[in-house]
Amino acid sequence: MKKPWIAAAAMALPLMLTACGGSTPPGASGGGGGxxxxxxxxxxxxxxxxxxxxxxxxxxxxxAKLAVDDINAAGGIDCLKGAKLKLDSADSQGKPxxxxxxxxxxxxxxxxxLLGTYQSAVSQNVAAVAERNKVPFVIDVSSxxxxxxxxxxxxxxxxxxxxxxxxxxxxxxSDLSKKAGSQAKTVAILNEQGPFGTAIxxxxxxxxxxxxxxxxxxxxxxxxNVSDFTTQMTTIKESGADVLMVAGYYRDGVLAAKAVSxxxxxxxxxxxxxxxxxxxxxFPGEAGAAGEGxxxxxxxxxxxxxxxxxxxKAFKAKYNDDIRxxxxxxxxxxxxxxxxxxxxxxxxxxKLRDAIAKTKLDALVAQDGPIQFTEAGENENATPIVMQVQxxxxxQVFPEGSAxxxxxxxxxxxx
Amino acid sequence: xxxxxxxxxxxxxxxxxxTAQEKEADAPPPxxxxxxxxxxxxxxxxxxFGIVVIAVVLAYLRAGNxxxxxxxxxxxxxxxxxxxxIATGLTLIFGVLDIVNFAHGAFLAIALYITVQxxxxxxxxxxxxxxxxxxxxFLLGAAVQRFVLAPAMGKPLENQLLITLGIxxxxxxxxxxFYGGNPKSAPLPGDHGIGVFGAVATLxxxxxxxxxxxxxxxxxxxxxxxRLGTAIRAVAANDRGAQMVGIDTRRIYMATFAIGTACAGAxxxxxxxxxxxxxxxxxxxxxxxxVVVVLGGMGSVVGALVGGLIIGLTExxxxxxxxxxxxxxxxxIVFVLVLFLRPxxxxxxIG
Numbered sequence: 001m002k003k004p005w006i007a008a009a010a011m012a013l014p015l016m017l018t019a020c021g022g023s024t025p026p027g028a029s030g031g032g033g034g035x036x037x038x039x040x041x042x043x044x045x046x047x048x049x050x051x052x053x054x055x056x057x058x059x060x061x062x063x064a065k066l067a068v069d070d071i072n073a074a075g076g077i078d079c080l081k082g083a084k085l086k087l088d089s090a091d092s093q094g095k096p097x098x099x100x101x102x103x104x105x106x107x108x109x110x111x112x113x114l115l116g117t118y119q120s121a122v123s124q125n126v127a128a129v130a131e132r133n134k135v136p137f138v139i140d141v142s143s144x145x146x147x148x149x150x151x152x153x154x155x156x157x158x159x160x161x162x163x164x165x166x167x168x169x170x171x172x173x174s175d176l177s178k179k180a181g182s183q184a185k186t187v188a189i190l191n192e193q194g195p196f197g198t199a200i201x202x203x204x205x206x207x208x209x210x211x212x213x214x215x216x217x218x219x220x221x222x223x224x225n226v227s228d229f230t231t232q233m234t235t236i237k238e239s240g241a242d243v244l245m246v247a248g249y250y251r252d253g254v255l256a257a258k259a260v261s262x263x264x265x266x267x268x269x270x271x272x273x274x275x276x277x278x279x280x281x282x283f284p285g286e287a288g289a290a291g292e293g294x295x296x297x298x299x300x301x302x303x304x305x306x307x308x309x310x311x312x313k314a315f316k317a318k319y320n321d322d323i324r325x326x327x328x329x330x331x332x333x334x335x336x337x338x339x340x341x342x343x344x345x346x347x348x349x350x351k352l353r354d355a356i357a358k359t360k361l362d363a364l365v366a367q368d369g370p371i372q373f374t375e376a377g378e379n380e381n382a383t384p385i386v387m388q389v390q391x392x393x394x395x396q397v398f399p400e401g402s403a404x405x406x407x408x409x410x411x412x413x414x415x
Numbered sequence: 416x417x418x419x420x421x422x423x424x425x426x427x428x429x430x431x432x433x434t435a436q437e438k439e440a441d442a443p444p445p446x447x448x449x450x451x452x453x454x455x456x457x458x459x460x461x462x463x464f465g466i467v468v469i470a471v472v473l474a475y476l477r478a479g480n481x482x483x484x485x486x487x488x489x490x491x492x493x494x495x496x497x498x499x500x501i502a503t504g505l506t507l508i509f510g511v512l513d514i515v516n517f518a519h520g521a522f523l524a525i526a527l528y529i530t531v532q533x534x535x536x537x538x539x540x541x542x543x544x545x546x547x548x549x550x551x552x553f554l555l556g557a558a559v560q561r562f563v564l565a566p567a568m569g570k571p572l573e574n575q576l577l578i579t580l581g582i583x584x585x586x587x588x589x590x591x592x593f594y595g596g597n598p599k600s601a602p603l604p605g606d607h608g609i610g611v612f613g614a615v616a617t618l619x620x621x622x623x624x625x626x627x628x629x630x631x632x633x634x635x636x637x638x639x640x641x642r643l644g645t646a647i648r649a650v651a652a653n654d655r656g657a658q659m660v661g662i663d664t665r666r667i668y669m670a671t672f673a674i675g676t677a678c679a680g681a682x683x684x685x686x687x688x689x690x691x692x693x694x695x696x697x698x699x700x701x702x703x704x705x706v707v708v709v710l711g712g713m714g715s716v717v718g719a720l721v722g723g724l725i726i727g728l729t730e731x732x733x734x735x736x737x738x739x740x741x742x743x744x745x746x747x748i749v750f751v752l753v754l755f756l757r758p759x760x761x762x763x764x765i766g
Contacts, residue, residue, distance in 0.1 A: 050588060050591060051695065052693070052695045053596075054591055054595075054596030054694070054695075055595065055596030055597040055598060055693065056596070057596070058595065058596055059597075193739070193741065219738065219739075220738075220739050221734075221742075222741040222742060222743065224699070225699055225702070225703065225741075225742070225743065226742070227494055227497075227689070227690070227699070228490050228493075228494050228620075230486055230489075230490045230614075230615065230616070231483065231486050231487040231490050231491075231731050231734060231735070232734070234482060234483050234486040234487075234614070234615075235478070235480075235483050238480050238482060238483055250598055250691065251598065251690075251691040251693070254598075254600075254691050255691075258617070261608065262608035262615050262616070262617050263486075263608070263615055264608070264615075282597065282598060285600070286598065286600040286602075286691065288602060321595075321597065
């Protein structure tokens with residue numbers, strides 16, 4: 001009986017030591033603590049590296065790594081004697097409680113800032129951890145408005161919030177269809193039934209009604225196990241709606257596209273709002289002709305920007321994968337943190353937080369201006385733009401300022 | 416949950432295997448069943464059919480549009496065929512080995528990726544992947560049973576359950592490691608919508624449905640008309656008895672698990688054109704497949720097929736009757752009702 005006890009004590013000792021080590025002020029993995037200049041500065045990245053969203057999560061983590069490498073290659077943080085950045089990656093598995101404990105662990109391992117996390121529910125928990133530990137947290141992707149309605153001081157969001165996405169989604173539909181001379185009259189809505197899809201659908205339909213459009217049938221579905229949309233699409237076809245708004249994720253978006261091409265409803269447009277499928281590089285390939293002409297209103301990597309093109313190319317070269325907008329936002333999140341470090345010249349989380357709050361940095365995604373945060377931590381120039389699948393490629397089409405080509409409306413999808 | 420060897424419970428002709436009844440611990444005792452339900456398969460089919468007709472009429476009253484309801488019925492049947500196809504392999508393993516195989520979805524995912532390989536690397540028709548997928552999955556199933564599950568046979572049920580869960584996690588993450596998480600696809604060349612009396616369905620779904628029926632038929636014949644099938648049924652009914660008449664139960668366990676896994680392989684290839692292929696794609700079907708298996712009766716291939724059709728229809732008609740709810744709500748309402756009236760499932764016996 002003695003031996004196991006000793007072994008257990010031996011195991012517990014280093015654990016206790018590391019726990020104590022974690023309570024020292026984070027941010028100083030080399031050199032002195034607090035205000036001096038360490039050799040490396042650790043940034044924590046929390047993304048779903050396994051589980052159902054692993055595809056996006058791994059891309060986002062890779063993009064953050066790429067950003068760190070690029071910044072280090074360019075000499076690191078100048079005013080901190082060229083200190084190098086180091087990315088400490090954690091897997092949230094897409095689960096709020098795992099994300100929370102991983103965020104805690106990263107902070108204890110010395111991360112001076114966090115970025116992530118893709119799922120709103122995870123971001124919600126990580127934001128709480130960041131607030132408690134007074135470590136800044138830059139959200140790359142997570143749309144739920146509620147995250148920044150808690151009065152948090154340490155959380156900042158790069159992507160436009162759900163409300164902005166949905167309201168602009170309705171506004172752009174009205175503007176674009178009016179300009180094309182066949183204004184949208186009746187909009188059918190197909191949305192996933194979780195908080196994300198429900199919130200988008202509600203805000204969109206309120207705004208659309210105020211702009212004079214009718215809302216046709218609104219159909220919600222369970223994205224976790226839907227396997228066919230032909231019944232829903234037949235209901236939409238019979239309702240006589242002229243536009244179909246879809247708010248959902250990748251797999252269901254592809255199924256919706258297939259159902260459109262099978263049922264062939266008489267629509268002028270399939271109009272995604274923050275859709276997880278219609279603006280991805282894979283979508284035209286997987287949906288084929290079925291996805292031609294589909295619109296999506298979403299945040300978007302700005303292909304008219306030279307720096308973005310460079311990142312797209314570098315990502316392709318390094319990971320042999322087409323980077324998606326979510327991952328570009330992760331790249332931007334690292335840039336925001338590095339930029340703030342360059343201005344604070346201090347790797348302590350509190351100083352870093354103040355510097356991030358004063359950010360004014362050009363973004364790699366399409367925006368109305370540079371990245372700037374409001375009091376609440378929202379990126380005030382974040383905006384979605386309209387994209388359309390044209391000849392098998394996703395193109396930026398509206399508003400004109402960020403358009404690569406002209407929109408085709410009516411698009412008559414599935415015809 | 417007693418452990419094998421199982422005590423001989425219900426007779427082979429009715430009420431499923433002994434294990435089937437042992438699993439329904441909180442269901443009313445067999446004596447509580449009404450005799451009318453015992454009569455025949457045809458009565459049960461007729462009752463099921465009658466309930467479906469009532470559901471269709473209700474859906475029509477609710478939706479007020481015949482085309483929509485007919486589309487829902489057609490879609491439901493076609494999806495149901497796919498569910499049945501996935502559940503056939505599971506029901507066999509469930510019924511014979513008494514293993515709740517959580518890895519079934521993961522085996523399905525392997526077959527999906529074999530199909531992707533065939534389409535992207537070799538550039539062949541996705542259905543040709545059957546030639547590789549079925550034997551490969553058969554061997555994999557045999558190996559998994561022989562080397563991983565066999566040592567746990569006769570141990571408490573949760574051992575096997577955790578092992579299959581572990582295998583599922585392992586496969587999911589190996590697929591993630593090798594193929595990455597980005598979604599892949601294996602489209603059927605020349606896939607298009609086909610009109611069926613005003614409703615539409617894609618060629619790939621019609622084909623998957625047709626093959627599901629054929630496959631279930633072949634499996635039924637295998638179980639009913641071959642020596643191997645007879646032995647499998649004997650082991651399912653009473654494995655100690657089977658041992659006493661000279662059946663090598665260990666080999667039967669291995670063969671059954673391999674056949675079940677091969678079924679998952681075939682199902683994976685057939686549904687590959689219908690779904691977005693990701694490492695976790697198989698899990699989507701896991702819950703539904705388990706519901707189908709228990710609804711149809713554990714170990715019953717015909718039950719799996721009929722159960723699949725019922726669940727498919729329930730999902731679609733339920734979507735019309737209860738708009739804005741998860742399709743699983745209607746599915747579980749039906750599931751609970753069936754279990755209440757007929758705890759051993761609709762066709763609770765082997766074959």
